[in-house]
Amino acid sequence: MTVTADALSSLHDVLDASAVVSDPDLMASYLHDEAEWAPYGTPLAVVRARSTAEVQALVHWAIEHDTPVVPRGAGTGLSGGANSLAGCVVVSLDRMNAVREIDPLERLAVVEPGVINDDLRKAVAEHGLWYPPDPASSPWSTIGGNVATNAGGMCCVKYGVTRDYIRALEVVTGTGEVVRLGRRTAKGVTGLDLMGLYVGSEGTLGIVTEVTVRLLPLPDPGHTVIGYFDDLAGAGQAVRDVAAQGLTPAALELVDRVSLQAVDDYAHLGIGGEANVVLIGRFDDAGEAGAAGAAAMQKAFSGAGATFTAEAADSEEADAMMAARRLAYPALERLGDVLTEDVCVPKAAVPQMLEQIAAIAARYDTTIANIAHAGDGNLHPLMITERGDEAAKARAQDAFTAIIDAALAAGGTVTGEHGVGLWKRAGMERELGPQVVAMQRAVKAALDPHGILNPGKAI
Amino acid sequence: MTVTADALSSLHDVLDASAVVSDPDLMASYLHDEAEWAPYGTPLAVVRARSTAEVQALVHWAIEHDTPVVPRGAGTGLSGGANSLAGCVVVSLDRMNAVREIDPLERLAVVEPGVINDDLRKAVAEHGLWYPPDPASSPWSTIGGNVATNAGGMCCVKYGVTRDYIRALEVVTGTGEVVRLGRRTAKGVTGLDLMGLYVGSEGTLGIVTEVTVRLLPLPDPGHTVIGYFDDLAGAGQAVRDVAAQGLTPAALELVDRVSLQAVDDYAHLGIGGEANVVLIGRFDDAGEAGAAGAAAMQKAFSGAGATFTAEAADSEEADAMMAARRLAYPALERLGDVLTEDVCVPKAAVPQMLEQIAAIAARYDTTIANIAHAGDGNLHPLMITERGDEAAKARAQDAFTAIIDAALAAGGTVTGEHGVGLWKRAGMERELGPQVVAMQRAVKAALDPHGILNPGKAI
Structure with missing residues (x-):
């Protein structure tokens, strides 16, 4: 206890x-992300x-005290990347939530890392601009x-992932330096793309304290279509045919019966009817191109055996269709403990x-709900077990591994968008092989020579 | 000589x-890229x-003999990245030029590194697909x-740069291992993005032996518009107004009087008339959106003081307009020795x-021709000097540095798309600062521990 007290005192x-924050009750909500099945420990603090200077002071302290630092945003991650380590310091960026600049001419915004995705989207929409990356967690994630x-x-x-929209980062490195990576200009090839390397590095190479994002013009509201299918195979065929x-x-999402039922019980949207599987697609091309795309997709759905297809009559109906997908995760969480898969396969x-x-x-006697960014081949099978049923949890974890194998x-790939965190470390080693894993570790050691940044995660 | 003879013998x-190839006459065309003002040395061989195995054998040999390896494609680079080093082995990938696979469903192609950009574009166009990155060197560069x-x-x-279209790479690393980086799927976040790091690394981290590229559907032929301006300031204002x-x-290019004259002498396209500066813009949105964009751009040109604007009547006229930009570099090369700038500034x-x-x-009494990817803020001022006029060359280099300062x-940024190579090393250190340069060197050392891969370039 004295060691802990001494360390805390020096942090102060x-x-x-x-x-x-060091009160255990107050720290409780910072112990793990949404991957609560994954292990986590009690942090020192x-x-x-509230500032880059505070993050830098913490990293200098952590180097001196050889203490791991675990960065976190809103804790909506699904792989355990933000799970606390015993004796670490969790650094939460949620207070750094200012939108510092919006530049409509250069189509960029400069924000602090704790800005919530939807808040950024709202702020730039006032300028007719759009920040495309839209994880289902966008109302909460930073x-x-x-x-x-x-x-x-x-x-x-259609629009790519977060990395495609990041222009520059301010980062506190593993040696406690504050650096700027990337640039404000539209193009630039000065040196290795360290900025791109930091995106997706799950807090293992540095702590991001400012983000410059690239924006697009707000797209057309678009055309949203829905297709009902009797089974997953038919819906899968439709996805393949669309490609x-x-x-x-601009979206092609899949929601199965289990998920539809959960969403209907939760939000009463009335989407899905008697369908076993629903596909929801959207085209946002301007003018007649969007309408033509939507019509072609409805035809592809029918050709693959859809029992019903329709285009949303208005934006309200379109929003309800997309909400059926967006609300699936919180709706399913109400049914029990959820273990989320994130594999991505060729279309x-x-x-x-x-x-x-x-x-x-x-085979594993496990309830698996399916939601998917089907158009990307990015599938999210969700293993749902009754709370407290440890045998069911064990079977679910076997199913999880079997899905990775398949x-x-x-x-x-073992993770399309959620990250490696803790859940996919074994899968990562299998996917990448020992040589590439060794390269990853060499880069990690080069940029975090003290090994204090989120150790044991991802890499 | 004996050392050299022994080394050559062991390479055999x-x-x-x-x-x-070790005959000096045959090696002559492999000594440098288009940055011939930059230093280069005589290679050992x-x-x-012709294969990944040969590249790997070379790297193993180079490690054993502590010999630098300088990779090159077609040698169309403009920064000296492929310039030979004294006693090095230049490895040319030009023979590895097979298109191995085109997958229309997944929208990807797998090619060897020596495939010429335009050849890839032609091959995938047969499947209705498009490889967007279009450097002006596309008829020659690999x-x-x-x-x-x-x-x-x-x-x-509109479409981004090469990195945005690379899905996966096969690379021979600095330790002579053959690894695959990236993936075939649309998304994936398994581990650090080493693939993205290798793109733009100018041969300093490994030798690329296979490339998997992402493709888009072939776009609409589009609407091409042209605007004539009396001066650079007016054209610059038009670029700003468009943004x-x-x-x-989908393109917004600038060509000035010097370049127009050179192109007209070279290719007799009749583009530019009496204009001092020409802007050429293109919209490829489908349907009426493209026509509306082109009309709005013509209006923006006029509003900024264009003396003439027009839309190309047909694809032949549109091609001639774009050719006025595309041929500027070879046309200007006929006028003397050319030193190419590549700065990129906010719009x-x-x-x-x-x-x-x-x-x-x-100020530096130097002829500077201007061509630019103006819509990106990526400017290519070209310093042109009479061949053999060393005093003029010195003034041109001072002008080059002054433009970097500005x-x-x-x-x-000091380089928008040509790379650091040899020309931009000093500029890179100024732009990035010592801390980021140190990070770059740490990553380089981690992935090329023997320091044999294109040493002294870029990083």
């Missing part, structure tokens, strides 16, 4: 008391930083967290992968 | 004789590799070279930057 020497995980979302199928026909939707493999997931659910066999 | 032990420099081009203003109005052209700074370039031309002062 370098940081204002109002920034340091939580630092709720830009800093999105950067840490290179978050994806629904619009990725084969060269269509480029051609989507039908077979969905069939294999159904087979794995049966995804790798199909030429896929 | 590990590589087939047909792969090794040139290896024209995909491997484009990856090494993270090449840009005309369409970047301020929220337009997203708001384009007018002032163009004015400063004119002032620098006067770009940095305007919040710009």
Whole structure:
């Protein structure tokens, strides 16, 4: 206890008391992200930083005291990347939530890492601009967290992921220096792309204290279409057919019966009817191109065996369709403990992968709900177990591993957008192989020579 | 000589004789890229590799003999990144030029690094697909070279740069291992983004032996418009106004009087008339959106003082307009020795930057032709001197440095798309600062521990 008291006392020497939380009750909400099945430990303290200077002071202190630092945003991660380590300091960036600048001419915004994704979107929309990356967590997750995980979302199928919209970062490095990576200009190739390397590095290379994002003009409200299917295989075939026909939707999402039911119980949207699987697609091309895309998608749905297809009559109906997908995760969480998969497979493999997931659910006697960024081949099978049923949890974890096996066999990746965190470390080693893992560790050691930044995560 | 003879002999032990060039006359065309003003040395040999195995054998040999390896594609680089070092082995990838796979469903292609950019574009166009990155060197430059420099081009203003279209790389690392970085799937966040780090690393981290590129559907032929201006300031203002109005052209290029005259003497296109500066813009949005964009751009041109604006009547006229930009570099090369700048500034700074370039031309008594990816703020002032006039060359180099100063002062970058190579090393240190340069070197040392990969370039 004396060691802990001494360490805490020295932390108070370098940081204002109002920034340091060490009361166990107050620290409780900073112990883990949404991957609560993954291990976590009790931190020495939580630092709720308000400035780059405070983050830098913390890192200098951590180097001196050889103490791990675990950065976190809103804690909506699903892989355990923000889970606390025993004796670490968790640094929460949630107080650094200012939008510092919006530049409509250069189409960029400069924000602090704790800005919530939807808040950024609202702020730039006032200038007719759009920040595309839209993880389902956008009402809660922060830009800093999105950067840490290179978050994806629904619009990725057309617009790409977080990294594609980051121009520059201010970072406190593993040696406690404050550096700027990237640039404000539209292009630039001065030196290695360290900025891109930091995006998706899950807090293992530095702590992001400012983010410069690239923006697009707000797109057309678009055309939203829905298709009902009797089974996953039919929906998977429709996804494949949409890709084969060269269509480029701005979203193509899949929601299965279990998820639809949960959402209906939760939000009473009335989407899905008697369908076992629903696909929701959106085209945002301006003018007749968007309408033509939507019509072609409805035709592709019908061709693959849809029992019903329709285009949303208005934006309210379109929002309800997309909400059926967006609310699936919180709706399913009400049913029990949830373990979230995040494999991504080639589009051609989507039908077979969905069939294999159904087979794995049966084999491991596990309820698996399916939601998916289907147009990307990014599938989120969700293992749901009754709270406290440890045997069911063990079976769910076996199912989780079996899905990873199947995804790798199909030429896929173990994590499409959630990150490696703790859950996918074994999968990462299998996917990348020992040589690439060694390269990753060499880069980590080069940029975090003291090994204090989120150790044991991701890499 | 004995040392050299011994080294050569040992190289022949590990590589087939047909792969090794050591005749000085035959090596002459491998000594430098288009940055011939930059220093270069005589290599021990040139290896024209035909396979990953040959590249790997060379790297193993180079580690054993502590010999630098300088990779090159077509040698169209403009920064000296591919310039030979005394006693090095130049490894040319030009023989590895197979398109291995085109997958229309997944919208990707797998190619060897020596495939020429335009050849890839032609091959995928047969499937209705498009590889966007279009450096002006596209008839000659290779995909491997484009990856090494993270090449840009005309369409970047809307479509981004080479890195945005690379899914996966096969690389021979600095330790002679063959690794695969990236993935075939649309998304993936498994580990640090080493693939992105290798793009633009100018041969300092590894030798790329296979490239998997992401493709888009072929866009609409589009609407091409032209505007004539009396001076650079007016054209710069038009560029700024186009951005301020929220337009997203697929290209927005600038060509000045010197360049127009050179192109007309070279290719007799009849573009530019009596204009001092020409802007060429293109919109490729489908349907009426493209026509509306083109009309809005013509209006913006007129509003900024254009003396003439027009839309191309047909694709032939549109091609002629774009060719006036595309042929500028080879046309100007006929006039003398050319030193190429590549600064990129925020769009708001384009007018002032163009004015400063004119002032620098006067101050250093140097002919400066201007071509620019103006919509990106990526300017290519070209210092042209009479062949053999060393005093003029010295003044041109001073002008080159003065332009870098001005770009940095305007919040710009020293290289928008050509790379650091040899020419921009000093500028890089100024732009990034010592801490980021140290991070770059730490990463380089981690991934090229023997220091054999293109040493002294870029980083």
